[in-house]
Amino acid sequence: MQYKKWRCLICDYVYDEELGAPDDGIPPGTRWEDVPDSWTCPDCGASKDDFQMEEI
């Protein structure tokens, strides 16, 4: 299955499933649905529901 990217609607930070967010303890390859609901955008603090899947 291809990795997907999710963009923060507030600040445009991109969560790339392939890269994860290692700084926040989310290893590379973590699918969006497996990112905990408590995770917030590292740049602006928005919550997961403020992200939208990005078409590639």
Place this chain on the structure above:
Amino acid sequence: MTAPITVLGAGHAAVTLARELRKLDAETPLRIITADDGAYYYKPDLSKALAAGKDADGLIKQSPDQLREQLNAEVLTQTPVTRIAPDEHAVYAGDTRYDYSRLVLALGAEAIRPPFPGDAAARVHTANHRSDYAKFRAALQPGARVLIVGAGLIGCEFANDLAAAGYAVTVADIAGWPLPRLLPEVQGRALQAGLEQIGVQWKLENGVQSLNLSGDAIRAEFGDGSGAEFDTVLSAVGLRPHTALARDAGLECALGIVVDAHLQTSAPDIYAIGDCAQIGGRLLPYILPIAHAARALAPTLTGTATPAKLPAMPVIVKTPACPTLVSAPADVPGAWEVSGEAPDLEALYKDENGNPIGFALTGKATAKRAQYAAQMPPVFDPAA
């Protein structure tokens, strides 16, 4: 009919709070009153918009109508509030009175405009709002020589963005190195060198003495007696929280509008958030504190008193010429401990008891953010 929860301002603090509020409560009447056009944008974008080729309208994320719909809120634009009347539970815009149930001040800050001697003072730009950026961008001719006054975060970010967009940039500051309050000298020098490599020139340890018109150009005289001509001047010497309305209403103000752990001001039912607020003795004029504060203030406003707890919140300085990340220490005595080799430097600020209370990372060392952030005490802890 009960008066609405009322928010003054429509910047990032106001909109973030309104969004958090609506997650908890879809219906309580909400009114946002703002002096500007009410178009929502993400302010940090201002200092990376030139190289990205974006004009002021290109930065808009939501129109006032979109905000009205998404937030189920009344949004009054171009409506500067002129008076807060805590005794009446109301605010006034001129003669028009607006009652509130609870009031949130999200008034932001104003760019400080130093009184430069000379006849070109009126040509000095600032860049704290989208409207400022529109004027600044309109004044820039291709390849213009731009003088930035102030080597702080905003000055350095604009220096990078302007240089990347092909302008000839000079940065002047009375300090000896960029970001003097956030970085130890070696890291400041690394940032200085990185920006130099993309063409930025520096006038450090040099105040701007005067700005005078010289034909179409502006002639700047510096503290060291030298002078040079520029086409456009951007002042980025700092921000002053918008406290006048609160002060006039008798609310306690110091650097900013003073709030307690619940973001409440000294007056009942009045709260403050964002650049205008001062919490735990500090101003925190950044994006992440707003997210944390809004998550506490929203439940407080809807009836569940929730104190704000603010962790250390490192700020990325948007200078790709030398990646830089800072977690500013509180203003207490202490010293930096620096390791690494320029430009890849890590610095830890320890207070007099040897406790780490701030850090700064440059170059490749920025990858160590998580490791350093984990050592930091919270910026504000209601239990402490």
